[in-house]
Structure formats: structure tokens, C-alpha cells
Amino acid sequence: MSDRRIGVYICHCGGNISDYVDVERVREAVQNEPGVVVARTAMFTCSDATQQEIVQDIKERNLDGLVVASCSPKLHLFTFRNAARRAGLNPYQYTQVNIREQCSWTHTDDRDGATEKAIRLIRAGIARTILTEPLEPIIIDTVPKVLVAGGGIAGLRAAIGMADIGISVFLIEKSPAVGGWIGRLEKMYPHGRNGRQLIDKLVDEVKKRENITLFTNAELVEKSGNIGDFNVKIRVSGQGDKKDDITANVGSIIIATGFDSYQPGAGEYGYGIDGVITLPEFKELLDSSDGIPARNGKAIKDVVYIYCVGSRQQPDRENPNLYCSRYCCNAAVHASLLLAEKNPKSHQYHLFRDVRTYGRYELLYSQSREAGSTYLRFGEDDPPAVERCSGGKIKVTVKDLLTFGEEVEIKADIVVLVTGMVPRKNGELVDVLKLPVGRDRFFNEIHPKLRPVETVVDGVFICGACQGPKNSAESVASALAAVTQSASILKKGYVELDPLMASVNPQLCDWCDECVKVCPYSAIEKGEEQGKEVARINKTGCKGCGGCVPVCPREAIDLKGYTDAQIKSMIDGFLKETF
Amino acid sequence: MTGQAGGDKGFSPKILVFSTHNISDPGIDLAGSSHMHYPPTVLVTSMPCSSGIKPEWILYAVEKGFDGVFLATDGEECAYLPDCAERTSHIAREAQELLRQKGYEPQRVRMSGICSVCAEPFTNHMKEFSEALKKLGPVRKE
Numbered sequence: 001m002s003d004r005r006i007g008v009y010i011c012h013c014g015g016n017i018s019d020y021v022d023v024e025r026v027r028e029a030v031q032n033e034p035g036v037v038v039a040r041t042a043m044f045t046c047s048d049a050t051q052q053e054i055v056q057d058i059k060e061r062n063l064d065g066l067v068v069a070s071c072s073p074k075l076h077l078f079t080f081r082n083a084a085r086r087a088g089l090n091p092y093q094y095t096q097v098n099i100r101e102q103c104s105w106t107h108t109d110d111r112d113g114a115t116e117k118a119i120r121l122i123r124a125g126i127a128r129t130i131l132t133e134p135l136e137p138i139i140i141d142t143v144p145k146v147l148v149a150g151g152g153i154a155g156l157r158a159a160i161g162m163a164d165i166g167i168s169v170f171l172i173e174k175s176p177a178v179g180g181w182i183g184r185l186e187k188m189y190p191h192g193r194n195g196r197q198l199i200d201k202l203v204d205e206v207k208k209r210e211n212i213t214l215f216t217n218a219e220l221v222e223k224s225g226n227i228g229d230f231n232v233k234i235r236v237s238g239q240g241d242k243k244d245d246i247t248a249n250v251g252s253i254i255i256a257t258g259f260d261s262y263q264p265g266a267g268e269y270g271y272g273i274d275g276v277i278t279l280p281e282f283k284e285l286l287d288s289s290d291g292i293p294a295r296n297g298k299a300i301k302d303v304v305y306i307y308c309v310g311s312r313q314q315p316d317r318e319n320p321n322l323y324c325s326r327y328c329c330n331a332a333v334h335a336s337l338l339l340a341e342k343n344p345k346s347h348q349y350h351l352f353r354d355v356r357t358y359g360r361y362e363l364l365y366s367q368s369r370e371a372g373s374t375y376l377r378f379g380e381d382d383p384p385a386v387e388r389c390s391g392g393k394i395k396v397t398v399k400d401l402l403t404f405g406e407e408v409e410i411k412a413d414i415v416v417l418v419t420g421m422v423p424r425k426n427g428e429l430v431d432v433l434k435l436p437v438g439r440d441r442f443f444n445e446i447h448p449k450l451r452p453v454e455t456v457v458d459g460v461f462i463c464g465a466c467q468g469p470k471n472s473a474e475s476v477a478s479a480l481a482a483v484t485q486s487a488s489i490l491k492k493g494y495v496e497l498d499p500l501m502a503s504v505n506p507q508l509c510d511w512c513d514e515c516v517k518v519c520p521y522s523a524i525e526k527g528e529e530q531g532k533e534v535a536r537i538n539k540t541g542c543k544g545c546g547g548c549v550p551v552c553p554r555e556a557i558d559l560k561g562y563t564d565a566q567i568k569s570m571i572d573g574f575l576k577e578t579f
Numbered sequence: 580m581t582g583q584a585g586g587d588k589g590f591s592p593k594i595l596v597f598s599t600h601n602i603s604d605p606g607i608d609l610a611g612s613s614h615m616h617y618p619p620t621v622l623v624t625s626m627p628c629s630s631g632i633k634p635e636w637i638l639y640a641v642e643k644g645f646d647g648v649f650l651a652t653d654g655e656e657c658a659y660l661p662d663c664a665e666r667t668s669h670i671a672r673e674a675q676e677l678l679r680q681k682g683y684e685p686q687r688v689r690m691s692g693i694c695s696v697c698a699e700p701f702t703n704h705m706k707e708f709s710e711a712l713k714k715l716g717p718v719r720k721e
Binding site: 072073074098100101102103104105106107108109110113114116117120121124430434435436437438439444456457458500518520543544545546547549550555559562564567568570571572574575 | 593595600601602604605606607608609610611612613614615616617618619620622623624625626627628630631632633634635636639640643644645659660661663666670673694695696
């Protein structure tokens with residue numbers, strides 16, 4: 001038995017756990033475990049109310065250990081460590097048990113199996129907690145510098161934001177010039193703002209700041225170290241094959257590498273036929289024409305737009321893009337208004353599945369209809385057919401659902417495929433950073449609502465369209481969020497790391513120096529204990545890897561938080577019969 | 580637990596996975612977030628670095644009733660030790676030797692590099708390992 005006083009809280013996660021795990025059965029199975037004095041379930045353990053309840057339990061019932069079984073510790077380890085701290089319990093006497101990512105969500109097909117597993121995981125968590133001791137965190141000084149990767153609107157804005165807070169910035173851009181997609185645009189919504197000019201303005205601001213160093217033709221090729229103190233290698237390509245490597249020491253990294261435009265396959269909605277172009281190609285055509293936009297010397301009069309190309313694809317395709325790209329309805333409607341302005345005699349037909357001109361973009365949609373655009377709705381299982389036809393025209397045939405499936409034939413001068421956003425192909429960067437990507441292959445944040453710019457790699461932040469489809473305003477907003485999160489670490493000047501260091505039991509140690517040989521940080525030295533030579537751990541040098549633990553022939557070394565006794569008792573906890 | 584005793588059809592091997600906080604655990608989390616399925620008799624515990632796993636723990640786990648132990652290692656991107664994979668494979672070999680001495684099949688220990696985006700590889704490893712252990716039969720033969 002144990003004389004510990006442990007509280008166990010099992011989370012429903014609003015159904016994310018309780019739809020697949022019988023949490024009440026789990027609670028009953030763990031409530032009488034040794035050391036447990038209170039076991040409760042909660043709809044959302046991370047809610048203020050439940051945290052308050054936990055704090056109250058710790059105080060009133062004098063708890064000396066806490067277990068929360070909920071999501072991955074990547075999300076809420078610190079939430080509950082802080083709750084423990086607020087209640088006067090040492091945060092290192094808290095154990096988070098992951099019964100969501102590593103249980104309910106991965107066993108959605110087996111309720112009994114998932115329930116049993118949750119019981120086993122929690123029992124191991126309780127067993128570990130019984131053997132915890134109060135610890136104090138290690139403090140590491142942070143380097144007041146940041147690396148921003150990507151020189152589009154998000155990266156530029158983030159660089160300026162960091163610089164203004166007083167953090168030195170290395171801004172790297174893979175291509176020869178900064179500006180990204182926005183730098184190539186003329187008129188944008190709202191107010192007809194010119195994209196190129198917006199970027200010029202940001203570049204001027206960058207130039208004014210001495211604490212921003214910009215490298216173009218540059219890529220991040222290596223990263224080592226930890227939050228607050230990363231070493232990065234930047235490879236800058238010069239003339240010909242010349243490449244220079246620059247190393248830098250930074251406290252955090254902001255990734256703003258943007259998106260690629262969806263590239264239709266040959267024959268996809270007639271792509272490949274002369275006059276069938278993508279939305280970015282059409283925008284370029286509009287932006288580059290002074291008078292009436294023309295193609296092959298002929299004024300563009302009849303235009304067909306086909307929406308949702310590369311977005312909201314059918315799930316039975318190979319690697320489908322299931323998501324809505326969010327910006328394309330607005331961009332296509334806006335482009336049609338630009339054409340209407342430049343050629344008032346144009347006829348424009350929008351073949352859409354659903355129009356998603358959310359928020360103020362709805363006004364654009366109304367304007368386009370007033371300006372004469374015609375909207376026809378097609379079904380996803382009956383897409384429009386695009387064919388070449390005589391006289392340089394392109395024939396588009398579509399069944400219009402708004403007129404009960406009437407077949408409409410349009411002869412167009414050009415067909416614009418309203419292409420969506422896809423993740424950039426930057427496998428090298430993914431390899432270097434080891435950043436997780438989601439099912440849609442964009443970078444993943446820790447929590448879409450609560451921690452939208454942080455990643456599972458501490459100290460590495462994401463913003464802009466590298467994370468998923470965003471318009472420029474949303475990209476800049478997320479860039480500034482990344483600035484805030486990043487600066488909040490770097491301005492504090494230090495980060496707290498887990499005090500999970502090695503410790504030597506001097507009674508067992510008889511100084512053979514095996515541990516010294518395997519420590520790459522030279523954190524172990526010869527010491528003396530009661531006249532006996534023993535290994536001694538240097539507290540600022542030890543990084544807590546535990547590499548010395550298995551090499552000790554006397555089993556005299558333990559890693560705090562993962563001691564021999566803890567691991568063995570966790571194994572026992574995992575294996576106890578469930579019912 | 581289902582199929583604990585005997586080598587019957589219902590035997591679902593219990594697998595202990597040692598993962599690492601920063602590299603393989605996010606990969607295993609991602610498998611869950613993507614609703615990929617592997618047997619619920621797989622139980623994961625996470626450490627700072629796989630170089631800190633004691634071979635004795637692996638033996639202990641098998642002696643206590645785990646049918647297999649899987650080391651989800653960091654590989655080259657380990658933030659702590661550049662030779663982490665090498666060290667961990669040494670640990671795995673030592674553990675296999677310990678198992679052999681006690682009369683257990685060394686195939687009950689496996690290791691593989693699992694990175695922070697290795698959701699699918701992890702899921703496949705678990706399914707394959709589980710199948711291999713089914714052929715081997717339960718560690719407790721009573």
C-alpha cells in the first residue's frame with residue numbers, strides 16, 4: 001500500500017474520449033488503486049471550472065500527487081502542472097496520462113479494448129506518481145535572436161514585428177527575391193490595395209531595421225539544440241554552384257513558407273487546351289493588361305470560371321485535397337470584377353459548387369452579380385465538360401442545378417480554373433525541423449483554437465499559409481501571433497526546462513568511470529562522498545538524456561522522473577488485471 | 580485481458596513501447612489524431628531519450644507478461660545524443676541477450692526509428708509486430 005494522497009481526473013474531452021472509452025468504468029477501476037484518495041471524471045478537465053475543482057481538492061484533501069488522464073501532454077502538461085503549482089503542489093508530482101491520441105482516437109473501432117487500455121495507462125500513471133518527489137526546474141538563458149523562414153507577406157511582417165520588440169532577426173527566403181505571392185499582385189480587395197506596393201512598403205521597413213539580416217537564395221539545412229538556444233545552418237546559393245553555409249544561434253524559429261497554387265493535371269477540366277488557365281495565371285493576365293485584356297491578340301469577352309479545382313476533391317481520389325481553400329471564391333469573384341471594369345462588354349459565367357464569399361467578401365459577390373456575372377451551379381458528381389471548338393473558342397457544357405439540371409453550353413474565350421492552395425513541396429525543411437504535417441499535408445499546430453501557432457517542437461512556430469489555406473490578412477494576423485508567442489519566450493530571457501537530471505546513488509557507486517565515458521556533455525566528474533570516490537553529476541551540464549543510466553554496472557544512476565523503481569512500477573501497473 | 584492464457588485465436592499480444600517525448604511520441608500522437616488503428620494491447624510509455632532505457636527493464640517487462648517490447652528511437656534528430664540510434668541498438672541487443680539467457684525469444688524485442696511525423700510507419704510496425712508475436716505465442720505459456 002501507499003501512504004501517498006493522489007487525485008485522479010479522467011476527462012471525457014467532450015466526447016473525444018468518452019465516445020470510445022467508458023470513462024465511468026475506468027474511474028471505478030482506478031479509484032481503489034493504492035494511493036488514490038479521489039477519482040473523478042469531467043467533461044473538460046482543462047476547463048476553468050474543473051481546474052478550480054482540482055485546485056480545491058489538492059488543498060482540501062491535502063493531495064501530494066496528481067494524475068490527469070486526458071489528451072497528449074503536448075497540449076496540457078503545463079496547464080495541469082500550473083494548476084498543481086497554484087494549489088501548492090510541486091508540479092513535478094503531476095503525471096499526465098494520454099488517453100486520447102494514444103487511446104480513444106486510435107481505437108475508435110474497439111470500445112472494450114480502448115477502455116481496458118485506458119485503465120492500464122492510468123494505473124501506470126498512478127504508479128509513477130506514487131514515486132515522484134518534489135523537483136525544481138532548470139533555468140536556461142534564451143538567445144535574443146530569431147530565425148524567420150519565408151519572405152512572403154507573413155514572414156516579412158513577422159520579421160518586422162520581432163525586430164521592433166528588440167529581437168535580432170535572420171530572415172531567409174528560398175527564392176532570389178522576397179514578396180511571395182502578394183508581391184506579384186496588383187489590385188487586391190479591399191480598397192483596391194496593390195499587392196506589389198504592400199510588399200515594397202514592408203521591404204522598406206525591413207531595410208530600415210539594422211537588427212534584421214536578410215538572406216535570399218537561402219535555405220535552412222540544419223538545426224540542433226533546444227528551445228531558447230538553437231544552432232541553425234543556413235545555406236546561401238551564390239553564382240553558379242557556389243554555396244555558403246552560415247551558422248547562427250537563435251532562441252526561436254518562425255516558419256512562414258507559404259503555399260503552392262494547385263497545378264491541375266493534364267486534361268483536368270480541359271487543362272492543356274489553349275485558353276484554359278489557372279486563377280493565378282488569369283490574375284497575372286489581368287494585372288499585366290492596360291486596356292482591354294486580350295489573349296492571342298483577341299479581346300477577352302466570354303469567360304467561364306470553374307470553381308473548386310484542386311479543393312474539396314472526392315475522397316476516392318488518390319491523396320485528395322478534401323479541404324476548402326478558402327480564398328479562391330473571393331479571389332475569382334474579385335478577378336471577375338476587375339475584368340468587368342476593364343472590359344464592360346465581357347460576359348462572365350461562374351460555374352460553382354458552393355459560393356463561399358464569407359464575411360465582407362459577400363459584398364464583392366453582390367457587386368459581381370450587379371456587374372453582370374452569371375452564376376451556375378454544378379453537382380460534384382457531374383462536373384462541367386471542357387472541349388476545344390472551332391474559331392479558337394472553348395466549349396463548356398454544364399448541367400445547371402439552379403434551373404433543375406438544364407444543360408447549358410457556353411462558348412468561351414478563356415476558361416479560368418479557380419485553383420486552390422496546396423502545401424509547398426519542402427520536404428527538406430520538414431526533414432530538418434521534424435515538424436508534423438496533418439492529413440492535408442500542411443504543417444500542424446498544437447491546438448487549432450488554443451495554441452494555433454505553436455508546434456510540438458518547442459520553440460518552433462508556424463504562421464501564414466504553410467499551416468493551411470489563409471488569405472493575406474489572416475496570414476499577417478497569424479504572423480503577428482507567432483511574433484507574440486516567440487517574443488514572450490525570448491523577452492523573458494529564460495526558459496524553464498524539466499529538472500530531469502541524472503542522479504547518482506553514492507552508496508552503490510564505486511567510481512568505475514563508465515558513465516563519464518558516455519556523457520557527451522562532460523557533465524559527470526569524480527567527487528567524494530564519506531571518503532569514497534564516487535561519480536557526481538554537474539547540474540548545469542546535465543541535459544537529462546539518461547544515456548548514462550543503462551551503462552552503470554552497479555545500477556547506481558537514476559534519471560529523475562524516470563527512475564528504475566518508477567519504470568518497473570509502471571510496468572506492473574500496465575499489466576495488472578483490468579477487471 | 581482477452582487471450583492472455585494459451586495460444587488461442589483470441590490471443591492479442593501485449594506490447595510495451597518505449598517512445599521519446601520530442602520525437603517518436605508526437606509521431607504516435609499523430610497516428611491517433613489521424614484515427615489510424617493498431618491493437619489496443621499496445622501500451623506506450625515515453626522517455627526523454629531512448630538511450631536511457633535499461634535492458635533490464637525490457638527483461639522485467641517480458642518476465643511480468645509483456646509479449647513484446649518495441650523501442651521507438653529518435654535516430655539522428657535526437658536533441659540529446661547524436662549517436663542515439665547506435666546506443667539504443669546496443670541496448671536492444673543487450674536486452675535480447677538477457678531474454679535469451681532466461682529462455683525467451685530475442686524476437687520479442689524490436690526497435691525502429693520513429694520520427695515526429697511517422698504516424699503510418701508506427702501503425703504498420705505495431706500491426707506487423709503484433710502478428711509476429713501471435714506466431715511466437717504468448718510469453719506466458721501456462
